[in-house]
Amino acid sequence: MLGKRLISSKFINRFFSSKPSLGEKTGLYDFHVKNGGKIVNFGGFALPVQYSDQSIAASHVHTRTNASIFDVSHMLQTEIKGNKCTEYLESICTADLKALPSNSSTLTVFTNENGGILDDLIVTKITEEEFYVVSNAAMKQQDQQIMTEALKDFKTRNTNTDIELKFYQPKERGLIALQGPKAITALQRLTDANLSELYFMTSTIGKIGNVERCRITRCGYTGEDGFEISMPTQRQVELTELLLEQEDVKMAGLGARDSLRLEAGLCLYGSDIDQTTTPVEAALTWLVAKSRRQAADFPGANVILEHIKTGCGRKRVGITSHSGPPARHGSKILDENQKELGEVTSGCPGPSLGKNVAMGYVSTENSKVGTKVLLKIRDKLYEGVVTKMPFVPSRYYVKAKSNK
């Protein structure tokens, strides 16, 4: 028995070249290890939490002042092609995709019948008949199911549609994010795409180095200017190395990604929003497009529209504290009389701010910016204040508005 077990475990070890609990590898796994990435199992994927050359705080600051590359290949990339695919995609989200110009992207949410958020995602409309969707790795199974079932449903109502879904696995297509004020210089040196015309939340196809047909979308999860680049996985190492050779570009991990997105006031699905929060509670009402409110034709529209009309009991807010430890997920938020208002959903020390940042839910009447609150951390109370998000100003590359 013992002998047998030894042999089989050896066999398994040889078969899967890494420890199985490390998670699924992306195309950059070996590259991360070689470059000093501290690998952790993040939602089933083996990804670096940081690199040995920098602490998380230093990597965070480097991203805000220079540029960093993040491996985000674990996210679900989906291609949707066919006639009426605008209409199809609108059946499961809250965005006005009809009005969205070609080669433009938007943040949107999948909702359930109770108005709860099933995932948040970036949808890029390439043409009326082609969309590119990037959604959360943690919700991969669910999102595939949502899109597949919605398509079945849509096809029974629209027999003449030829929509097809293609879910890309990390071994087929890789995704990296190049983020920070120097991302533009680094990438422009390498690509034939004219990035000066590629504004925030627009997308194009370009050649980067020798890699043809990369999808370059000007977006990110840090609050900085930057790009997300999708490419065939077999070219991912080559492309990442090329970007990394550029001046002021470093690799960054999940640790910096989390503190950067928090300072930028961006939600982490599963922590800050989930199926029990509506877009209105989550302070994401702006994701429910006006035309869609009128049509009321998305899942959970009745609940969400009611929340918009009459308000809801709680709201996601930003909270900062200057002294004491950072409040983390689960810390209670109290009013000055120590009455409980809600809970923190994520928080950390803000490396570019020198104070603690958090987001959480409080009762709507206590959600006004400037409201003083108490944060209960390990049974001690610390002062905090409801603060406008983003905590750091966003620095997206947006088109200058014409004079009114």
Added chain:
Amino acid sequence: MLVSRVFLDFSLLLNKTQAFKSVSRNRRRFIHLSTNWLADRRFTDKHEWIEVDGKVGTIGISHYAQEALGDVVYAQLPDPNTKVKQKDECGALESVKAASEIFSPVSGEIIAKNIEVEETPSLINSSCYEKGWLFKVELSDTAEVTKLMTEDQYKEFLRTNEEQQ
């Protein structure tokens, strides 16, 4: 819901040890450092160390722990005159990515805390066995210490943990 709690899991990492798996690098550094380690330093499975002089134990966190936690930005240490029992939670360390509770390796009364560490938490990273000590306890039962891991046992403990991952 399940999976996306990953960042939460970071905060549990020091107590669960399996969260950080970067490892061959750590191990090498350990072996290298070990030549300087005092033979009488003892360790807990929560990665605290204790050095005992007479009835007074000085407590800190191990090199492995400080590296797993990353830059410590806040140290909440137990106040003098507090009575603690072995394994009591008595403080916490915070880095950008995680919060980690401190557990007392022994029973007794807190007689000092390292105020310099409260003011400059990075001392825990730069000097975890010397300037980065956390607090001192007057032991009520010195026998508790002998049951803690020796340096060799702790190294073995880390190695086994890594292999299980």
